[in-house]
Structure formats: C-alpha cells, structure tokens
Amino acid sequence: MQQFTVALAGNPNVGKTTIFNAVTGSRQHVGNWPGVTVEKKTGRISHRGIEIDVVDLPGTYSLTAYSLDEIVARDFILDEKPDVVIQVVDATNLERNLYLTTQLMEIGAPLVVALNVADLAEARGDAIDAERLQSLLAIPVVRTVGNRGEGIEDMLDAAIREAESPPRHEHTVGYGDDAEAAIARLVTALSADADLAGHYPLRWLAVRLLEGDEHADCRLEGSPAREAALEILAGIDREACEAALADKRYEVIAAILAQVCRLAPEKISASDRIDRVVTNRYLGIPIFLALMWGAFELTFAVGGFFGEAIEAGFGVLGEAAATIEPGWLASLIGDGILGGVGAVLAFVPHIFILFLILSIMEASGYLARAAFIMDRLMYAFGLPGKAFIPMLMGFGCNVPAIMATRTIEDHKERLITIMVNPFISCGARLPIYVLFTGIFFGREAGTVIFALYVLGIAVAIGSAKLFRSTILPGESAAFIMELPPYRLPTLRGSMIQMWDRGSTYLKKAGGIILIGAVIIWALASNPPGVEYGSQESLVGIIGNMLSPAVEPLGLNGKIAVALIFGILAKEIVVSSLGVLYGAGEDAGSLTDALAADPGLGPASALALMVFALLYLPCIATLAVIRAETGSWRWTGFAVGYGVVIAWLLAFFAYQAGRLIWGI
Amino acid sequence: MLPRGGGVTLDRIIPEQACRIVGIRARGRSRRRMFAMGLVPGARVEMLRTAPLGDPVEYRVRGYCLAIRKADAGLIDVMPEEQ
Structure with missing residues (x-):
C-alpha cells in the first residue's frame, strides 16, 4: 500500500x-x-x-x-x-x-x-x-x-x-537584478558543498543568508563553502536586503491579487462593531473582568460538582480497599494510592472545563482581545498580555493555569509565567488559611486571608521582574499580534481540543503523581508496624529533623510533617494535622487541639500560612511544570526557589508578628 | 540621521488617520516579525483604536487588524495621508 x-x-x-x-x-x-x-x-x-x-x-x-x-x-x-x-x-x-x-x-x-x-x-x-x-x-x-x-x-x-507527480520546476519570486545576481553567486558558491546541496534547496538557503537569518548562518558551520559565501555576503547590507526582499514578495503578491480578486468595497465589519464595544476605553476592562469571573465561576461550579463526585467515588474505593489483606497492602492502596491520587484527580474536571473555556475563547478570537486589553499591565512586569490569563487561572488551580501558558509564543516569557505561577494562591490553600485564621485571628480572619492573596501576587510579580533581570534576561519580544476576526467556535473543535489537552495532562502528570503518592505513603508507613504518618514513622523522623529549620518560624515537627504531606495537595496539610494532633478528620476537635498547643500563636500561625502559600508546588503542579518546561532543572528550581522565598518571608512574618502579638 | 517622512512615527497617528510606511528602524526579530505581518515600506496603515490602558494600539493593515505596542510602533517611520 x-x-x-x-x-x-x-x-x-x-x-x-x-x-x-x-x-x-x-x-x-x-x-x-x-x-x-x-x-x-x-x-x-x-x-x-x-x-x-x-x-x-x-x-x-x-x-x-x-x-x-x-x-x-x-x-x-x-x-x-x-x-x-x-x-x-x-x-x-x-x-x-x-x-x-x-x-x-x-x-x-x-x-x-x-x-x-x-x-x-x-x-x-x-x-x-x-x-x-x-x-x-x-x-x-x-x-x-x-x-x-x-x-x-x-x-x-x-x-x-x-x-x-514529478517535482515542479522551482517557481519562486524574482527579486530583481541586484538581488538575483547576489543569489546566483551565493548558489554557485554553496553548490561547492555537495552535502549542503543534497540537503537544502540552495536558492532558499541563499535567500535566507542574504536576509541575515542566524539559523541559515548556522547551517554553514563547517561547510567548505562557508568562506566563499561569507566573502560574497561581506559586501552586502543584509538588513537593507531583507527589507527589499520582503517588499518584493509583497509586490509580487499584489500583482497576482490584482488579476485574481475583486474585493468588495471595505465596510465596517461585524468584528469591528464587536471590537468597538469589547475593547472600548471604558467598557473593555469591565467586560473582560466579567468574562473572566464567569469563566472562573463556571470552572469551579461545574468542576467542583464533578470533583466531589470523584472524591466520593474514591471514598467508596478506599473503604473497599480497607478490607484487603495483608494490612500493608490495604494501606498502600487505600492511604497511599487512592488517597494521594484521589486528592489530585478531584481537580481533573476543573482542568477539562478550563480547557474547554480556553479553547472557546481562543477559537472565537476573544483571547487575542484579552491580551490586547491586559498587555499594558503585564508589560510593566516584563510579561506579555497573554500571561494575564494563566495568572488569573492560578487562583483556581495552578495546573491548568500553567498549561494555559501555551498561548505565549516567546519561550522566555512563557518560562517566567510558568515559574511564578505557583505563588498565585490556588483554591487548595484556602482550607489552611480558613483553619488558622479562624483559630488565631478571629474577626481579622478575612483581612489576613486577603493579605495572603496579595502577598502571593506580589511575590509572583516581584519574581517575574527578578527572573527577567537575572536568569532569563532579554528584551520583551516585540508585541505585534493579529486581532483575528471574531468567529463562532464549533462545539466539535472545542471538545476535541479540550479532550486532547486534558488527556495529555493526565498521561504526563499521572505517572509522576502516582510515584509521588507512593513515596510519601512509604515514608509514612515505615519502619513496619508504626502508625500511619505518626511521629515514629519516617515522615515523622524527617519532620523532627526538620524542626530546627522551622523553629525560627515558630513551628514544630508535627507541622513540618503536615507540610510534607501538603506536597501531595495543599489541602492535605489540614487533614494530616488532624491525624498528627490526634483529632481524626473532625475539624472541630482539630481547632481545639491547635488552639491548645502552647507553641502556637498568631505570629507562628501567620508564618505557617505564609510558608504554606509560597513553599514548593504540589506534585500535580510539579508534574505539569516538568511536562511544560521539558526540564527537570527548571522543576528543581521551582522547588528550591519556592522553599527559600517561603522560609525567608515566613521568618520575617514570624519576627514581625512576635513584636505585635508576643507569640 | 533624522527619520524620513518628516519625523512622524506610527505611534503618533490618531484614530481613523491613515499613513504609509516609509522606513522601519526595528532590528532583528522584531524587524522580521514586522515584515511577516505585512509591515514593509510602502504599506498603507490605518489607526483604529488604543487599548483601554493606553497601550497597545490597534491598526488595520492589508485588510486585517494588528495590535502593536507604542514602543514598537515608534520604530516605524510613516508619512500621514492627506485627509
């Protein structure tokens, strides 16, 4: 065939x-x-x-x-x-x-x-x-x-x-006498290299060289024809040449179109009329914010509904797993795999719905308008307008937010947007704030939570600026973006894109999440015979080893252990504190137990929340950072940078808090 | 060297005013991007509107709409068309 x-x-x-x-x-x-x-x-x-x-x-x-x-x-x-x-x-x-x-x-x-x-x-x-x-x-x-x-x-x-059919004779744009002479000389020089001539169309390579394309220059490296070609190029103003050749192409196109098209007289298009409202000086931003809010609400309402169903399903599976013999296997499957993976899978519906909304926005043409409206703001932080949407999505879940950076073309800008995203406080961190502000801040709880969100944004923006001026330097890429005409997206196309992106995430992140869940389970249930996650388990021992490191933050080994569990998913910090303080899953008794801990006070609670906000991303986020950057080094950097920033700011928070509240 | 076209750059064009490009002073990748998007000397460009926060600016060129930051538009020398 x-x-x-x-x-x-x-x-x-x-x-x-x-x-x-x-x-x-x-x-x-x-x-x-x-x-x-x-x-x-x-x-x-x-x-x-x-x-x-x-x-x-x-x-x-x-x-x-x-x-x-x-x-x-x-x-x-x-x-x-x-x-x-x-x-x-x-x-x-x-x-x-x-x-x-x-x-x-x-x-x-x-x-x-x-x-x-x-x-x-x-x-x-x-x-x-x-x-x-x-x-x-x-x-x-x-x-x-x-x-x-x-x-x-x-x-x-x-x-x-x-x-x-046999290849057609090359039919290309004629660039005029001067340029053609240079192209002919270059082609002659290049054809001395049989290797090069066998691999690339020489006329194409000659044109690229004339236009000063660095990648074409690279292809000359080590070629015997390099000297001769460079000699020809030495006498040519390549920048002027590039403009002249581009102009010539458009000239040829215009000549063709004059014979082919009869365009209807230009009138105000439907797109233009929509844009007059959607990018209007006064209405543009309110409309944008309303749409974002709608997208956010829809994601968490619909996603939350299915997410709870998934959690419930895992709960049933967990109960069934508890009956498995021997006991350690029941614990591996129940506590480790089902507990860990289930916590992460509960976010899968959010991810799918977010991708659906994103692909509808992209296909309709609105995404480009959103970037147009937000560009000025993001530019101040060294980021393109398109970075705004991932930042906003981060308040829900950093995983789809990081995947949403795919719309950013420039590699460095995309990398910065990915690296700062985990500092945006995702929904899973909220239960931690609610628990601790409820105990230690009473009526000020709302203010403290709001301040934490603001801190997350400030750290993200500050880090973007920092990365831009240090490890990922460079001019912001020129912002020249098409605003495509509005089109009605097809349901089928949007569904296909949602499914493609969502299932790719599951395939890529699934393995890492599973491995992470099993490692944490192994640490929590070894050496054999200890109570799961107790002070005597490896996790507990690591927690005790870490307690000197968290002491300057006013925290203890139990909290260090809970934070380690939080790597699985941030909200697990709360449930593991429940286990560690012997309160079970009951939130009321955990509140009492924490309030009764003489080592904890408003200052240390604040430090804990600042630390939980900023320290390393959860496993699902790490998996997606690894998948999207294609680099373990950047993934490692996200961990290291996060922990250092978290520790420093938590330290300041604790010290400042002690001056105000004593403990 | 003074820019050609009487020193007018694309970012100075007001809404609904049209102009022709006379020179591009952008370098490297930005320059190449401009060419690919149809911004070459001789092309007619019409200013449509400014983004709500004052930057970037939307133009019409070769029958489609293009958003350009003022900083980048400032590297494009133009000759305004007579009204």
Whole structure:
C-alpha cells in the first residue's frame, strides 16, 4: 500500500485546526515536537486506498526564525521532507497569507493551497478566481470550507496528485537584478558543498543568508563553502536586503491579487462593531473582568460538582480497599494510592472545563482581545498580555493555569509565567488559611486571608521582574499580534481540543503523581508496624529533623510533617494535622487541639500560612511544570526557589508578628 | 540621521488617520516579525483604536487588524495621508 506524509501549514487563525479535524476526525494523536514543548498533532487516514500521515505544523506567519513555532515548522519541511505541504489560506485575507506561500514555494516543498473560509469571503462580496490563482502560482488551489467539511476530498485528491507527480520546476519570486545576481553567486558558491546541496534547496538557503537569518548562518558551520559565501555576503547590507526582499514578495503578491480578486468595497465589519464595544476605553476592562469571573465561576461550579463526585467515588474505593489483606497492602492502596491520587484527580474536571473555556475563547478570537486589553499591565512586569490569563487561572488551580501558558509564543516569557505561577494562591490553600485564621485571628480572619492573596501576587510579580533581570534576561519580544476576526467556535473543535489537552495532562502528570503518592505513603508507613504518618514513622523522623529549620518560624515537627504531606495537595496539610494532633478528620476537635498547643500563636500561625502559600508546588503542579518546561532543572528550581522565598518571608512574618502579638 | 517622512512615527497617528510606511528602524526579530505581518515600506496603515490602558494600539493593515505596542510602533517611520 502506498503511503504519503502530508504537512498542514498556514498562518494562525485561518481554520487550519478545523481542516485538520475534518481530515482526521477522531484519529488524532497529540504529542510534542522532539525537544520542545510545541504541541504536535498527527493523524493517519486512508484516502482512496492510500495511507496518509497528516502532520499539523504550528501556525506561522512566515518561515524565518522568529519563534520556536516557525523553527519547528521550517525544520520539519526541510529535514523530514513531507511528500506534500498543504497550506491552509484564509480567503478573506489573501495578501498576508500569500506571504507564507512565497516562502513555502522557495523552500521547495510540493505545495497545495487550500483556499479556506471561502464562504465568508463570498458572503462579504469578494470574488476570487481560484483557477486564475492556480495558474499564476503554478500550484494547485482548492476551495474549502473547513467547518462544513467542504472541499476536503478535493484537497486530499490534489495532495495525492501532487505527491505522485514529478517535482515542479522551482517557481519562486524574482527579486530583481541586484538581488538575483547576489543569489546566483551565493548558489554557485554553496553548490561547492555537495552535502549542503543534497540537503537544502540552495536558492532558499541563499535567500535566507542574504536576509541575515542566524539559523541559515548556522547551517554553514563547517561547510567548505562557508568562506566563499561569507566573502560574497561581506559586501552586502543584509538588513537593507531583507527589507527589499520582503517588499518584493509583497509586490509580487499584489500583482497576482490584482488579476485574481475583486474585493468588495471595505465596510465596517461585524468584528469591528464587536471590537468597538469589547475593547472600548471604558467598557473593555469591565467586560473582560466579567468574562473572566464567569469563566472562573463556571470552572469551579461545574468542576467542583464533578470533583466531589470523584472524591466520593474514591471514598467508596478506599473503604473497599480497607478490607484487603495483608494490612500493608490495604494501606498502600487505600492511604497511599487512592488517597494521594484521589486528592489530585478531584481537580481533573476543573482542568477539562478550563480547557474547554480556553479553547472557546481562543477559537472565537476573544483571547487575542484579552491580551490586547491586559498587555499594558503585564508589560510593566516584563510579561506579555497573554500571561494575564494563566495568572488569573492560578487562583483556581495552578495546573491548568500553567498549561494555559501555551498561548505565549516567546519561550522566555512563557518560562517566567510558568515559574511564578505557583505563588498565585490556588483554591487548595484556602482550607489552611480558613483553619488558622479562624483559630488565631478571629474577626481579622478575612483581612489576613486577603493579605495572603496579595502577598502571593506580589511575590509572583516581584519574581517575574527578578527572573527577567537575572536568569532569563532579554528584551520583551516585540508585541505585534493579529486581532483575528471574531468567529463562532464549533462545539466539535472545542471538545476535541479540550479532550486532547486534558488527556495529555493526565498521561504526563499521572505517572509522576502516582510515584509521588507512593513515596510519601512509604515514608509514612515505615519502619513496619508504626502508625500511619505518626511521629515514629519516617515522615515523622524527617519532620523532627526538620524542626530546627522551622523553629525560627515558630513551628514544630508535627507541622513540618503536615507540610510534607501538603506536597501531595495543599489541602492535605489540614487533614494530616488532624491525624498528627490526634483529632481524626473532625475539624472541630482539630481547632481545639491547635488552639491548645502552647507553641502556637498568631505570629507562628501567620508564618505557617505564609510558608504554606509560597513553599514548593504540589506534585500535580510539579508534574505539569516538568511536562511544560521539558526540564527537570527548571522543576528543581521551582522547588528550591519556592522553599527559600517561603522560609525567608515566613521568618520575617514570624519576627514581625512576635513584636505585635508576643507569640 | 533624522527619520524620513518628516519625523512622524506610527505611534503618533490618531484614530481613523491613515499613513504609509516609509522606513522601519526595528532590528532583528522584531524587524522580521514586522515584515511577516505585512509591515514593509510602502504599506498603507490605518489607526483604529488604543487599548483601554493606553497601550497597545490597534491598526488595520492589508485588510486585517494588528495590535502593536507604542514602543514598537515608534520604530516605524510613516508619512500621514492627506485627509
């Protein structure tokens, strides 16, 4: 059976994902591109007896080296050499879309253009002569409407014809005499290196070199043709050249469009009318906050409902596990695996719903407006506007919040947004505050809790500034962002994206969470025979060893142990204090027991809460930091930095508190 | 060297005013990004509105909408069109 690889390329927001979904249906596989955290979607289908592997390339505006997405897309085309590249083009915005087409032609990939959302262009009154476009570009052009599945068969037929036919002679933009002379000289020089000539289209490489592309420079390293090429380049102002070549591409595109399109006279579009309200000077921020609040409410109302059901389910399973023989196995399954994993799984519904909301916001075009509205604020902290949404989500749960950073293109900005997110006080930390403020702060409880939230935000923002100026330096990337026209998201597309992202999280984080839960169980139930989590267990012994470290914070070994359990999930701090203070799960008696502890007072309670707010992220968050950064080093850094900051601030809180309250 | 176009930069254009790009002084990745988004010398740009907090600014270029921070728009020299 014949087999082809087809890559889907295109600008962001042109309906590429919709086309991908229409082609592959549910036969999709989501993973990451090797070595980077850019999402890679693939699907295998059979079309007219031919097996086709469809690869969804990241959406890009060009194939230079602007972002990780562009590098990933470009390297795939260059190195994996797909049989055909299908570029999905937005028919309502041909001019900018065809810029990528000129680059794809230059890179020498067999190309098919899918003229997508053709219905919208027609509804607007634009007349596009697809046949004429096809003959001018000398590549097949197919009309598609992704969300109705129109033209998909034709598109695949065209792709197969293109894959089977002999390669077309290179048909590219002519750059004018001066540039062409330089390109010709470079091509001659480069062709001295047979290796290079075998791997890259030399005209493409020559153009990239002329434009001063660092990645093209890298490909010359160690090549025998390097000297000669650099000599030619030495006499050329590459920056001026880049502008001239870009201009030439747009000139060619304009000449083509003049023969192909008759655009309807521009009138105020529906998108523009929505934007006049949604990004209005006075209404923009209230609308944004209302939508965020709605998203938040929906996530926690619906997520909480299903989460409680999951918890209840685990409770039933736990009771069943208690009857297992021998006892240690019952404890491993009941206390360790079901207890630990159950605590984390209770958040899975929140994660799925959040992803659903996020994908609807993304597909509708509102996410770009949110970034537009919030950019000024975030820029002050060295972050892009898109970082606002993950920060806000963090108040619910840091796990989906960190996954929501995927919308940030710049690698360093994304990394900073990930690293500071755990300082945003998630919902699971609230039970700790409620317990301790209730005991020690009485009527001031609300104020103290509010102050803790503010402290979390301050530490996050301060850390972002600190990272920006130390370990992750760099200019903020230029903020040049498309505000795509508003579109109605399809339920199917949103559900697929929710499922993809949610299940990827479960697969990646599940293992780490399980291992973490078992390790903590082993520490709590060994040496054999001790009571689970008691002072005599390994956890207790570690807690006692740690007590000198937490003493300056006014805390004791029992609390250190509870904080260790809190690594599983922050709210477990409360239930394990219950066990350690011999109060069982009953909150009332725990309150009495803590109030009766002579070592604790408002100052030490404050220190405890500050510490619990800032110290290391829970296992689920660590798992997602590891998955999203692809690095154990950054995960380790999140732990180390968190503990140090937590200890220092808790120390200050305790010392200041002692001056005020005595203990 | 004084910027061309009488010293007017894109960030100075007021709502509903249009202009043509005469030069781009951005460097490196920002420059490349501008080219990819259709901001090249000769392109017509129309200012639409400012974000609620005063920055960035939304423009229309080549039939679509683009948000640019004022700091970045300040690196684009333009010639305002006669009203």
